[in-house]
Amino acid sequence: MKAIRLVTIGSPLEEREMAPFVVDAGDVLIRIKAAGICHSDAHYRAGVSPVKALPLTLGHEVAGIVEQVGSEVRGFAPGDRVCVHYLVTCGQCSFCVEGTEQFCPTAQMIGKHRDGGYAEFIVVPERSVFRLPDEIPFEQGAILMCSSATSLHALHKARLRAGETVAVFGVGGLGISALQLARHFGAAEVYAVDINPRKLELAERFGAIPVNAATSDPVEQLQEMTKGRGVDVALELVGLSLTMQQAVRSLAILGRAALVGLTPEHFEVAPYSELLNKEAEIIGVSDHLASEIPLLLDLVRTRKLDLSHGIIRTVPLDAGAINGVLDALENFGDDVRVVITP
Secondary structure, X not given: OEEEEEOOOOOOOEEEEOOOOOOOOOEEEEEEEEEEEOHHHHHHHHOOOOOOOOOEEOOOEEEEEEEEEOOOOOOOOOOOEEEEOOEEOXXXXXXXXXXXHHHOOOOEEEOOOEOOOOEOEEEEEHHHEEEOOOOXXXXXXXXXXXXXXXXXXXXXXXXOOOOOEEXXXXXXXXXHHHHHHHHHOOOOEEEEEEOOHHHHHHHHHOOOEEEEOOOOOHHHHHHHHOOOOOEEEEEEOOOOHHHHHHHHHOEEEEEEEEEOOOOOOOOOOXXXXXXXXXXXXXXXXXXXXXXHHHHHHHHHXXXXXXXXXXXXXXXXXOHHHHHHHHHHHHOOOXXXXXXXXX
């Protein structure tokens, strides 16, 4: 089997041949039809976020066709269209039972702790597999499994209510989903904050109010746009200490800043003026939940969440092409989402 693997931290991914997977009784073997290239993958390659062991096949956004099932699998059969929840968990601990499986002590994330989707095949337990409706292309099904799902989870964690205002910091893959989902859940206004004019134009096409952080302080712009009130919910999807600080500073009274982006850096908070005096909150967002995936699939199937319109670019399963995309992600390039296809 062909796979594109991380062999050395800080170095380009390499093409390798791997032995076929062993399919255990509860496993599903999937022929990969689409695998998203996420900004997190650039973090793994660079060593910003540590992976478990090398060499490793990256890629945690996967959709494809069932190739083979284990003897105990009852919900799927060869030929089924599926997408993959990227966490492989025990299914039995208190976290899994309570539906917070991202904290399962034995959890493994595909593409980080075990081999992922930059390959021709992947094997995962049946509980990590979801049926992909015929109306959803594989490319969209793949990116739903991280960027869209994480945006949905972030809005849930931020407790967005109808009529509230939202600022989305970062109009990448997560941001495009987040602004659409916020509008679907009844946000009165959604502000899209970025430094890239092309991404701001795309956000505006989806009904967001663009805030160009390259021209002036986005917090000051948001204050002016909200008549000094600030926003009820700020989502930080970039992974920079600067934008995390801006998200907190942009909050209204009782506002909530949900931080999603990854960074090893710290940022300063003025406790009295920015938190205590507003009873504002900073909320950490870790991954997403399997229980949220059915809703997400239905939103795309019914076109309430639109992942078309030039959002996705495809590349082949080729080391050079994939490394080029990861390089661009490290420099916050123009692409919103890039997906590997056969």
